[in-house]
Amino acid sequence: MNEKNGRQEDAEEFRAGLYNEVIVHMRQKHPELIDAAYDYFWEDEYPEDFLSGLPLELGFVNFEDWFICDYNTPETGFVTDLYLKETGQEEDKEKSAALGALKRSFISLYDVKSAGGGGAELEDALLGSACSLKSVPLDGLEAGGLFATRIISLAGRHVMGACIYPFGGDPSVRQSVFDSIDSQFARYKKNKNPGGALEEFLKQESYIFNVIWTSGLYRKS
Numbered sequence: 117m118n119e120k121n122g123r124q125e126d127a128e129e130f131r132a133g134l135y136n137e138v139i140v141h142m143r144q145k146h147p148e149l150i151d152a153a154y155d156y157f158w159e160d161e162y163p164e165d166f167l168s169g170l171p172l173e174l175g176f177v178n179f180e181d182w183f184i185c186d187y188n189t190p191e192t193g194f195v196t197d198l199y200l201k202e203t204g205q206e207e208d209k210e211k212s213a214a215l216g217a218l219k220r221s222f223i224s225l226y227d228v229k230s231a232g233g234g235g236a237e238l239e240d241a242l243l244g245s246a247c248s249l250k251s252v253p254l255d256g257l258e259a260g261g262l263f264a265t266r267i268i269s270l271a272g273r274h275v276m277g278a279c280i281y282p283f284g285g286d287p288s289v290r291q292s293v294f295d296s297i298d299s300q301f302a303r304y305k306k307n308k309n310p311g312g313a314l315e316e317f318l319k320q321e322s323y324i325f326n327v328i329w330t331s332g333l334y335r336k337s
Contacts, residue, residue: 127273153187181279185218221268222319228261260285264325281329296328
């Protein structure tokens with residue numbers, strides 16, 4: 117393993133470790149908060165009623181990613197901040213910076229420009245930025261495909277969060293996804309934040325990626 121790939125793997129392991137620490141703590145100390153977030157994320161439905169197999173597995177992983185990075189309430193704040201406070205690690209600069217990176221991250225749509233054994237070249241289809249990933253945990257990732265995830269800067273590297281919403285390369289599906297985002301963003305600005313930027317919307321309303329992904333692509337007939 118060369119040094120460059122080693123540093124990338126270190127960053128990915130660091131991200132996975134952070135996720136595990138936070139979710140274990142929240143399961144032990146705040147199961148009621150997880151339950152409330154779960155109901156919100158799934159809009160009071162039971163995912164096993166309309167998902168099965170790999171989509172259902174992804175759904176559970178996507179929920180945990182969203183809960184750790186995006187979920188917050190006026191009473192508790194962000195889950196990462198609550199974890200830091202309750203574990204007494206607020207003065208740990210490395211841990212605080214890393215969890216801050218999770219809290220600042222957001223889910224967006226990515227076009228796959230190239231993909232192979234060496235990773236993938238991605239372009240944010242909503243914000244226009246580009247990034248390179250040395251490894252992508254998504255089987256069947258091909259150039260021309262579209263998927264949603266979060267990109268986090270950790271340990272000097274870009275790494276994916278745990279969430280993956282694959283939409284594939286079908287032009288009609290792609291257009292439907294973009295139409296849904298446009299519609300939801302317009303509603304967000306009208307009803308919640310008239311001056312809101314797209315990046316704010318992507319952070320605050322990130323559960324909509326789950327709504328879009330499950331509603332058309334993977335619901336059982």
